Amino acid sequence: MLDVLGCAATAPTPYGAASSYLVDVGDGVVLVDxxxxxxxxxxxxxxxEALRGIVVTHLHADHSLDLMAWAYRWTFPRVLPRIPLFVPPGETARIAAFDALFGIPTLPTMHAPITQAWDVRELVLDGKREERIAGVSLRAFAARHAVPSAALRFTLPDGRVLAFSSDTGYCAPVVEAARNADLFVCEATxxxxxxxxxxxxxxxxxxxxGELATEAGAKHLVVSHLSDPEDGPQALADARDTFAGELSLAIPGLLL
Ligand SMILES: [Zn+2]
Structure with a gap:
């Protein structure tokens, strides 16, 4: 269901990549961040070729900076199949600005790498609008952060629910995103x-x-996005104080 590619809250560290997760959608994967x-x-x-879509929860660099690296790879030396890229509402303008910075006018497939690579769409953060990616349902909720930030709720074909908090303060929409989730990846900065x-x-x-996961009724909490990876054991202990369900610490390579 979940593969943690990276979970650092800043730049890549000796502990691996910054925020990036894969959702297994059966015949491929969706990249979250x-x-x-x-x-x-x-x-x-x-x-x-296994990638079916990309969802960026918010445009802070530790969640989005590699988009340009991905777009270069996706458009050179040939353009790979067009898949959706979802971003929070209003953020296509910043995608265009990113393209303007690193687009290559002398290469026809790379004038605007991100826009040329993918079908860029804005999420609606109302918890109701359903997007479909490779047969998987996605609903997005308004997290509470310094920039537009999308908590995500994936419903897999077998009915299991995988939720992501994105970066957020404590707020009701993120509780709803994680409501009764089988697996909930939650930031614990x-x-x-x-x-x-x-x-x-x-x-x-x-x-x-832990409190948020308990309020949501999530079955399995994965704490992630620690500002100091050395805090892992204490973060688990603190989350255990407020959450009684299954509990894991995100580390690169974690498969659930
Ligand atoms: Zn952030």
């Missing part, structure tokens, strides 16, 4: 933080991730 290092991590284990980090900018502690 394209953080730095994601293309290298993906290419080491999967053929490009901090062990402790002040209100400006948690509510102003929009992040969670591991303890809050």
């Amino acid at each position: 394209a953080g730095p290092g994601s293309l290298m991590a993906y290419a080491a284990r999967y053929p490009l 901090y062990l402790e933080a002040d209100a400006s980090a948690l509510e102003g900018h929009g992040h969670l502690t591991a303890r809050m991730a």
Whole structure:
């Protein structure tokens, strides 16, 4: 159901790539976030042809910077099959700006690499609109973050639900995204933080991730996006204080 390519909250670290996950959709995979290092991590284990779509939860660099690396690979030396790229509402303008920075006017397939590589679509963050990617249902919810940020709820063909918090503060829409989820990947950026980090900018502690998963009724919580990877054991202990279900720590290569 889930393959963690990378989960670092900043640039790639000795612990692997920044945010990037694969959702198994049966005859291929969907990439959730394209953080730095994601293309290298993906290419080491999967053929490009297995990719059915890309969803970027928000356009902070640790979740999206590798989009251009992916787009170069997708459009050179030949253009690979067109698949959807979903971004949060209003963010196609920043995709166009990214293309303007790194487009190559002298190469016909790379004037605007991202736009030429994929069918760029904006998510609707109302929890209702259903997108379909390779037979999988996707609904998006408004996370609480410094930029438009999409919590994701995938429903697989067998009915299992895989949810992602994206980067977020504690908020009702993310609880709904994770409602009764079989697997919920939730950010736990901090062990402790002040209100400006948690509510102003929009992040969670591991303890809050556990609370949110409990409120949602999620069956299995995966804490991810730790600001310091060394905090893993303590993040698990803190989440355990507030969540009684199955609990895992995201690390590159984790398969669930
Ligand atoms: Zn962010």
